[in-house]
Amino acid sequence: MADLSLLLCAVIPPLLLLGYYYYRVSTAPSLLRLLFFFIVGAISGFVALSLEWVFETVANSIVDWQQMNKSLPGIALRQLVEIGPIEEGCKLAAVIAPTCYFQRRYQLRPGSVYLFTIAVALGFTAQENWIYLYNGTATIFERSIGTPVHALFSAPWGYALGIFIGSYIRLSRYKKVIPSAWLNSVICHALVNFLSSAWRYPAPLSFLSYGLFPFLLWMFWRLEQLLRKVQNKAPITLISGYTPKLRNWQRGLVLFALMIGGNAIFGLFLMGRIISPLSLSQLFSPDIFWFIFTRFLLSLIFAIIAWLIYRYLRRSARRQYF
Structure with missing residues (x-):
């Protein structure tokens, strides 16, 4: 019973946020299809967790990777070369593979692909919530506050992918933008995790944590602006x-x-x-x-x-x- 309550606490906030974005997009795909991407996103979270374990096992056989990650520069390095690329790569694959399948049968709109990205990111969040709550390393309040974060990370490549796949005439410039948009997501992902770790260290390093929520607020603004653009609305x-x-x-x-x-x-x-x-x-x-x-x-x-x-x-x- 306790495990079920933890699972519900992990899944309900991301599902509520997914419903919020579903009702905001007039040309949204079916809710059942979004739930499918949500589940795929959760599966990609477990795949990312396994890949991170493999990466750290190999890295520890070469250098003292765990010791390096106890310092702030080591945390930054880990986020840039391990966490960010693996997690954003798994989410990208989780969007592309089903989208290519659906693309053979339907003409997908940019807004649909963007919502697929949000659904996968929120599914990834649900998996991450469950891991944290099950192991007691975070509270329900902390995980609920962090619900939109993975969607904020993935917004740039989700937008570029949506414009490329959803266009009647494939725009090659957007195909070229996808890798740079993905790299942007990796850097933002690493920076957020780095700033969230800074408070554990003595001043002045701890002051870096005051940049975390302003940066998250800016990323939320970016997600909203891109959502307007995929619906052909003028940006604010x-x-x-x-x-x-x-x-x-x-x-x-x-x-x-x-x-x-x-x-x-x-x-x-x-x-x-x-x-x-x-x-x-x-x-x-x-x-x-x-x-x-x-x-x-x-x-x-x-x-x-x-x-x-x-x-x-x-x-x-x-x-x-x-």
Whole structure:
């Protein structure tokens, strides 16, 4: 029974997110087909886990790979040469193989292939959630917060693959873009895992962790922009100034909004990690309640400032075009 509850906790958040994107795309493929890709993505997660075990076994026979991975540079190297390439490679294969099969029978739209990528990434996440929860190395709260991360990683090559496969006339330039988009995903994957490990080390290295959630927020923005593009919708414009000075000012505002907005989410994440083991009676004790209130209020203020900057940039862009 406990194993079933862990499985449900691992699978339900990715499935809910998949349903959210399914209903947002008007030309989405059937839900049954997306669930098939979700399952294939989960299988690819187990394949990636096996390949990583083989890689580390071979690497340990050549160098002291485990000892190297205890330092921050060693973690960065492991993410770039092992974790990122293997996991993004398995997800890419999990999208391409079934897509080629369906492509023989149907004319797939770019949005469909992009959704296939999201479904595979979320299936991969469900498998990863189950591994972490089963081994007790992460909480349900932590894994739920990380639900969209693999989809954020895979968005660039999912978009390039979707445009290439979904075009009536195969665009060779997008075929050439797929490898570079995949490499972009590998680098982003490695960077996120690197930043998420930085908090374990003493200052100033620990300060690198404050770049994690702003970077994730930017990747979420990128995923949303690419989703609009595969549906032939105009992208949302934030940088609209006609002069270099104005455009640099707007870029600075975007960066500032990402920093405070991302760290508003980071603050809520840290607060959730602290209070998740507490009982209901402890949550309403004066000290804990005041801590929750002040942390939530601070994060809310940062989030509101980031949102106001976003609305200001949107309005500025509209005035430029009308």
